[in-house]
Amino acid sequence: MTADKPLRADARRKRDALLATAREVFDAGDFFDLRFDDFARLAGVGTGTLYRHFPTREALAEAVYHGEVAALCDRARELQATLPAAEALATFLRGMVDHIAAHKGLARTLATLMADHSGALAEGSRALEQAVTDLVAAAVRDGAVRDDVDAGAVMMALHGISAAHDRPDWRAEADDVITLVLDGLRRPL
Amino acid sequence: MTADKPLRADARRKRDALLATAREVFDAGDFFDLRFDDFARLAGVGTGTLYRHFPTREALAEAVYHGEVAALCDRARELQATLPAAEALATFLRGMVDHIAAHKGLARTLATLMADHSGALAEGSRALEQAVTDLVAAAVRDGAVRDDVDAGAVMMALHGISAAHDRPDWRAEADDVITLVLDGLRRPL
DNA sequence: CAAAATATGGAGGTCATCTCCACTTGTCAA
DNA sequence: TTGACAAGTGGAGATGACCTCCATATTTTG
Numbered sequence: 001m002t003a004d005k006p007l008r009a010d011a012r013r014k015r016d017a018l019l020a021t022a023r024e025v026f027d028a029g030d031f032f033d034l035r036f037d038d039f040a041r042l043a044g045v046g047t048g049t050l051y052r053h054f055p056t057r058e059a060l061a062e063a064v065y066h067g068e069v070a071a072l073c074d075r076a077r078e079l080q081a082t083l084p085a086a087e088a089l090a091t092f093l094r095g096m097v098d099h100i101a102a103h104k105g106l107a108r109t110l111a112t113l114m115a116d117h118s119g120a121l122a123e124g125s126r127a128l129e130q131a132v133t134d135l136v137a138a139a140v141r142d143g144a145v146r147d148d149v150d151a152g153a154v155m156m157a158l159h160g161i162s163a164a165h166d167r168p169d170w171r172a173e174a175d176d177v178i179t180l181v182l183d184g185l186r187r188p189l
Numbered sequence: 190m191t192a193d194k195p196l197r198a199d200a201r202r203k204r205d206a207l208l209a210t211a212r213e214v215f216d217a218g219d220f221f222d223l224r225f226d227d228f229a230r231l232a233g234v235g236t237g238t239l240y241r242h243f244p245t246r247e248a249l250a251e252a253v254y255h256g257e258v259a260a261l262c263d264r265a266r267e268l269q270a271t272l273p274a275a276e277a278l279a280t281f282l283r284g285m286v287d288h289i290a291a292h293k294g295l296a297r298t299l300a301t302l303m304a305d306h307s308g309a310l311a312e313g314s315r316a317l318e319q320a321v322t323d324l325v326a327a328a329v330r331d332g333a334v335r336d337d338v339d340a341g342a343v344m345m346a347l348h349g350i351s352a353a354h355d356r357p358d359w360r361a362e363a364d365d366v367i368t369l370v371l372d373g374l375r376r377p378l
Numbered sequence: 379c380a381a382a383a384t385a386t387g388g389a390g391g392t393c394a395t396c397t398c399c400a401c402t403t404g405t406c407a408a
Numbered sequence: 409t410t411g412a413c414a415a416g417t418g419g420a421g422a423t424g425a426c427c428t429c430c431a432t433a434t435t436t437t438g
Binding site for chain 2: 111112115122149150152153154155156157158159160161163164166167169172173174176177179180181182183184185
């Protein structure tokens with residue numbers, strides 16, 4: 001699938017420049033106010049080069065998203081190794097909210113692109129979903145969490161949190177959603 | 190706010206044609222594959238007329254969304270009048286999922302537009318949010334639901350459900366989210 | 379019925395997107 | 409090192425979607 005061909009030195013440099021700039025612009029939330037051509041120039045790259053590396057805005061977002069997801073997955077594994085399952089899950093979900101809060105612009109940009117062209121990012125989040133699924137499964141094994149609800153539901157709730165980025169009282173509501181999910185996950189009675 | 194000026198007869202006719210066509214196209218999910226000009230022609234209307242009535246795609250979506258929201262709010266009021274609060278809330282949320290399931294294309298289109306230009310539809314959903322808030326408040330008064338969680342969290346969860354429209358196992362997961370929310374809403378212990 | 383007000387439609391200007399290719403840069407074998 | 413081939417670059421310009429503008433048509437009013 002990912003038949004990584006060895007990239008030439010300058011190509012790699014340009015590519016990295018593009019990704020770094022993308023990260024900044026995403027985070028600042030300016031991505032959609034920017035002509036794609038201008039974005040290229042901003043990264044110090046010609047239009048053609050931009051298009052060679054990332055044929056669409058979505059492709060660019062996907063690449064940035066990959067880094068995000070990888071970091072989150074590492075964190076999930078780390079938590080799972082060091083905490084009781086239920087606590088690991090709770091900590092991870094709370095941490096997700098922190099993470100999104102700290103990168104609102106990025107979350108906003110990714111959510112927008114995901115909505116448009118959802119297939120593209122869906123593949124990228126497969127890994128994240130796996131991590132959540134593992135956390136939930138471990139908690140189920142511990143008996144701390146009901147087994148009649150799919151981990152996909154948790155993904156959906158997270159999706160809602162990051163998609164609703166512009167609600168005035170976002171932070172408090174996001175925390176509440178996590179509370180509801182965690183309390184709801186405890187087996188009834 | 191809505192200083193409705195009396196619309197001329199033919200104007201109203203064209204406007205209705207546009208809305209009807211929009212509804213169809215939204216529901217079919219073809220909205221973004223269509224040039225806006227072509228959409229006008231599809232509705233039997235000139236480009237200029239389309240732009241007069243709906244200056245942007247979002248404006249059009251908002252108008253369609255209004256109808257949706259109105260219907261849902263009516264339903265909420267009806268449930269609230271005829272069922273115990275907790276049951277009304279549960280029935281409404283389950284009904285929401287049914288409704289979205291029955292109009293996937295519409296939900297998808299609205300979610301995409303909402304992500305892009307969220308302010309536009311946020312105003313439209315104010316009414317829906319009020320309805321949900323009322324349902325939750327009534328259930329709180331009954332003592333059936335905890336009072337330390339904002340109704341906004343429920344909106345967020347709903348948002349997640351409709352934003353995650355393309356998950357392969359959407360229906361089951363959406364039901365699970367509702368289950369988690371409802372169980373989570375019961376006061377802890 | 380005439381005139382004033384209101385609305386229509388589509389030709390054409392404007393501007394972001396993306397392609398294409400003459401040129402530059404990197405790699406590698408001798 | 410050097411030359412020659414491969415890999416990559418950049419930006420001018422074609423393309424096509426979006427939206428404006430206004431001469432014309434329809435409705436309403438006096």
